[in-house]
Amino acid sequence: MSDEIQTKKLMLYFPECETEKPIVYHLVKDYDLIINIFRARVTPEDEGYLVLDVTGTEEHILQGSEYIRSLGIRIDGVNKGLIWDKDKCAQCGCCVPHCPTNALSIPDRRTMEIVFNTEECIECLSCIKVCPFGAVSSLF
Amino acid sequence: MKSIEQINEKISSGKAVVLTAEEIIDYVDEKGLEQAAKEVDVVTTATFGPMCSSGCFINLGHSKPKMRITEAWLDDVSAYAGVAAVDLFLGATQLQANDPANRDYPGDFRFGGGHVMEKLVAGEEVQLFALSYGTDEYPLKELRTTLTINDLNQCIMVNPRNCYQNYNVAVNTSDKPIHTYLGYLKPHMKNCGYSSAGQLSPLLNDPFYRTIGVGTRVWLAGAQGHVYSEGTQHSPTCERGLLGVPSEGAGTLALTGDMKKMLPEFVRGVSLKGYGISLSVGVGIPIPILDEQMLLQTTIRDRDIMAQVIDYASDYPQRNGRVLGSVSYEELKSGSISLDGQKIEAGGLSSYSKARKIAALLQDEIKTGRFLLTQPIAPLPVEQSMKPLKESSL
Ligand code: SF4
Ligand code: SF4
Numbered sequence: 001m002s003d004e005i006q007t008k009k010l011m012l013y014f015p016e017c018e019t020e021k022p023i024v025y026h027l028v029k030d031y032d033l034i035i036n037i038f039r040a041r042v043t044p045e046d047e048g049y050l051v052l053d054v055t056g057t058e059e060h061i062l063q064g065s066e067y068i069r070s071l072g073i074r075i076d077g078v079n080k081g082l083i084w085d086k087d088k089c090a091q092c093g094c095c096v097p098h099c100p101t102n103a104l105s106i107p108d109r110r111t112m113e114i115v116f117n118t119e120e121c122i123e124c125l126s127c128i129k130v131c132p133f134g135a136v137s138s139l140f
Numbered sequence: 141m142k143s144i145e146q147i148n149e150k151i152s153s154g155k156a157v158v159l160t161a162e163e164i165i166d167y168v169d170e171k172g173l174e175q176a177a178k179e180v181d182v183v184t185t186a187t188f189g190p191m192c193s194s195g196c197f198i199n200l201g202h203s204k205p206k207m208r209i210t211e212a213w214l215d216d217v218s219a220y221a222g223v224a225a226v227d228l229f230l231g232a233t234q235l236q237a238n239d240p241a242n243r244d245y246p247g248d249f250r251f252g253g254g255h256v257m258e259k260l261v262a263g264e265e266v267q268l269f270a271l272s273y274g275t276d277e278y279p280l281k282e283l284r285t286t287l288t289i290n291d292l293n294q295c296i297m298v299n300p301r302n303c304y305q306n307y308n309v310a311v312n313t314s315d316k317p318i319h320t321y322l323g324y325l326k327p328h329m330k331n332c333g334y335s336s337a338g339q340l341s342p343l344l345n346d347p348f349y350r351t352i353g354v355g356t357r358v359w360l361a362g363a364q365g366h367v368y369s370e371g372t373q374h375s376p377t378c379e380r381g382l383l384g385v386p387s388e389g390a391g392t393l394a395l396t397g398d399m400k401k402m403l404p405e406f407v408r409g410v411s412l413k414g415y416g417i418s419l420s421v422g423v424g425i426p427i428p429i430l431d432e433q434m435l436l437q438t439t440i441r442d443r444d445i446m447a448q449v450i451d452y453a454s455d456y457p458q459r460n461g462r463v464l465g466s467v468s469y470e471e472l473k474s475g476s477i478s479l480d481g482q483k484i485e486a487g488g489l490s491s492y493s494k495a496r497k498i499a500a501l502l503q504d505e506i507k508t509g510r511f512l513l514t515q516p517i518a519p520l521p522v523e524q525s526m527k528p529l530k531e532s533s534l
Contacts, residue, residue, distance in 0.1 A: 090188070090408055090420060091493040094323050096475070097331045097485035109473055112492035130324045132190070132410040132489065133420075134250075 007055045009119065011076040011139075012068060014048035021071060024052075031064040032056055038123040039081055041140050049140040051081045051123055081123050081139050084116040089135040095127040104136075141431050144515045147181045151509055156181040158506045160499040161340045161427075161438055168439045173432050180429050182506055182513065183438040185345045186359075186498035187337040188422040189490025190321070190410050193301035193372055194232040196257055196399055200268070201293035202226055208278035212270040213237065214256045221270070225278060226293075230256060232419035246319045246414025254419035255409030257297070260289045261361070262404040295399040297360065297407075301371040303423055305343035305390035306447055309334045309467060309477070311484065314453035319414020322489060325452060331485040332449065332477060337495035338442045338469035342425040343391050345438045347384045349376075351428050353516025358395060359424035359502045361406035364511065365397020367520075375526040383437055387446040387466060391520065395423065406498070422494055424502035428513050443470035449479060459528070 012023075027033045034055040042048040054061055065075055084104070091114050095104045103120035104127055106112055127136045150156040157180050159167055164183050168176045198219070200209075208225040212218070216237045219228040234253035241247050259266055270283040289295055310333045312318045312325035319325075322333030338344070346352050356367045371392025378390045399407070406422030429435045446466045455462040467477045472486045505511035 091491045092189075093488045093491070094333070095487070097487040098324065106475065109475070111496065112473065112488075114493070129413055132323075132412050132418075133408055134411065 002058050004057065005055060006058060006061070007053050008061055008077065009051070009053050009080060010065070011080055012048075012050040012052070013074040013076060014050075015072070015074070016046050023068065023071070023073075026067065027054065027064050031060045031067065033060055033064050043140070049081065079139065080118050080121060082118070082121050082125070082127075083137050083139055084118075085135050085137070086116075088133055089114055090133045092132065095131050095136070098126040098130050100124060100126070142181070142429065144428055144430075144513050147428050148512050150181055151506055151512055154507070154509050156506060158182045158184060158426075158503045160496070160503055161185045161345050162496065162499065164435070164438050165339070165441055168435065173436060177429060177432040177435045180435065183345065183427045183429060183435075184424060184499045184502040184506065185340055185342040185427060185438075186422070186424040186495040186502065187303060187341050187490060188406065188494035188498060189335050189337070189420055190412075190418040191299050191302045191421045192233055192321070192418045194257075194297070194299045194419045194421060195253065196230050196260075197223075197294070197296045197298060198228045198230060198292055199294040200226040200228065200287075203280055203283055205280050206278045207270065207272050207280035207283055208275055209270045209283075210272050212268065214268055215251070215259070215266050216269075217251070217253050217256050232257060233417050235417060241416075242414065248413060249411045249416050251411075252409065252417030254417050257399070257419055258404070258407055258409040260292075260295060261399055261402045261407040263288055263290070289400055297365070297395075297397050297399045297402070297421075299371075299393075299395045299421065301373055301392045302395045302421065303342050303371070303393045303425070304336070305341075305347070305376075305392065306386045306388055306445070307335045308389070308456070309447045309449045309472065309486075310452040310456070311449055311464065311479075312453045313451045313464075318453055319412070320452045321412055321415050321418065322452065323487060324413065329479065329482060329484050331487060333487060333489060334447060334472050335489040336447070336469065337490055337492055338445050338473065339440055340492070340495045340499055342423065342427075343393070344385050344440055344445055346427050346434075347380070347386060347437060348522060349391065349520040350434060350437075351430065351516070352393070352425060353519045355514055355517035356425065357512070357514040358397075359498065359505070359511065360395055360397035360402070361422050362403030362501075363397040363399070363401035365395055366514070367393050367516075368396050369394040370520045370524075373526055374521065375524055376520075376522050377525040381446050382444045383440055385440055385445055388448050393520075406494070420491075422498045424498040426502060426506060426511070426513055441470070442473060443468050445469045447472070449477075
């Protein structure tokens with residue numbers, strides 16, 4: 001297990017928001033993790049979503065994730081809150097100047113093809129507002 | 141000097157040399173104009189972007205009993221029924237009934253005529269609701285059914301204005317964000333919107349309409365369509381730069397084609413927040429290389445095509461005619477332009493990558509003998525300008 005500090009983006013899904021525990025507090029205090037919350041949402045059905053970055057050692061991230069799971073919360077490390085549909089994207093580039101992190105970018109200005117890098121996305125949702133083709137959407 | 145007939149013979153025998161408007165630039169650099177003009181037969185051009193002034197004529201076929209439709213909705217989008225008993229015209233920018241439009245500014249404009257057209261081409265089911273007052277031979281007064289494009293008798297796309305020769309670059313000098321058909325513009329010129337395929341664009345490669353005219357066969361979203369007229373707002377009398385390439389709007393084309401033969405990828409509904417609905421369509425146009433001059437025109441590059449920067453917060457809506465400056469497509473495509481020393485981020489609405497794909501698809505169709513060129517039956521006007529609306533005091 002490496003001692004190197006790393007950052008992982010996680011999406012937490014609370015099927016029913018029964019946990020009263022201050023999760024973020026425990027992640028910081030008990031597992032020495034730095035937390036950066038991008039987006040949180042609790043729906044009227046009491047479902048909840050939380051998208052965050054956790055920074056710490058691999059071991060601490062693993063232990064923290066175990067703690068979260070023990071509360072009945074699902075962790076999705078693959079899907080994030082923002083979905084870019086490659087087939088719906090018309091490759092117009094309209095979103096690119098509005099994306100603050102270059103998550104949506106045009107690496108090759110010769111072909112002008114749009115690339116989406118989910119790791120870079122901070123879920124600001126700017127692209128949803130400007131995309132004329134409905135190619136980006138939010139999972140929640 | 142080659143004729144269209146000679147080029148078509150080469151196409152039919154699979155021997156035509158066809159390059160895209162992007163490939164031709166380096167080719168001519170390498171071979172020289174004279175040699176390249178001898179070798180190359182056709183250059184393919186293309187564009188993909190929002191083309192307001194689009195729509196389709198639908199002939200529904202007759203119901204049993206028959207109906208003389210007076211009002212009709214497709215997926216709750218009103219289609220014009222004042223054409224004939226079962227002929228409808230669906231406009232691309234028509235909103236779905238009950239859309240709040242900009243009452244809750246900026247409106248979302250989720251669905252409209254352009255989206256119905258997208259669904260039809262994609263083979264999806266669309267709901268038809270029609271009303272009539274009833275006549276002796278057309279007794280039916282109300283009709284509700286679902287249809288796909290295969291159920292329609294005919295579905296013919298018409299774009300009264302397509303392939304704008306060049307276009308404005310929109311900025312916002314005000315201190316509030318604005319929503320335009322060229323996208324969301326941040327205050328103080330933080331970003332700009334543009335729409336053209338630049339060096340791949342059809343009318344920038346034939347700026348004086350030597351080969352593109354009424355009757356020219358075009359690739360319209362995958363179908364073989366044609367130019368049926370000059371487009372609306374065609375105004376070729378304008379400022380021109382290198383090789384006579386216009387640095388403003390200029391010429392337009394009116395196109396038509398069979399929607400049943402189109403490809404879904406190239407017929408796409410567009411929702412522009414705060415502005416409205418439109419339709420993006422892919423078009424490819426072949427340019428026959430009749431002589432060296434024609435070849436020279438197709439070597440135009442992004443860095444030599446200029447566009448005018450216009451303030452969409454005041455000058456555009458107020459029709460002041462003020463131009464803030466000029467920028468090249470090379471700059472626009474680099475992702476930012478500079479105006480009076482200020483860096484402005486640039487985002488397109490037209491898709492260069494789709495235009496490249498179309499130019500390549502058309503190239504392949506011509507090379508393999510599936511797409512032949514046509515001689516125009518009439519030229520497009522080369523001198524004409526746009527008239528403003530006359531407003532009289534009552
Ligand atoms: S949500 Fe924000 S950061 Fe993520 S891709 Fe869209 S604009 Fe970029
Ligand atoms: S604005 Fe939408 S369609 Fe255009 S490049 Fe971005 S994601 Fe794709």
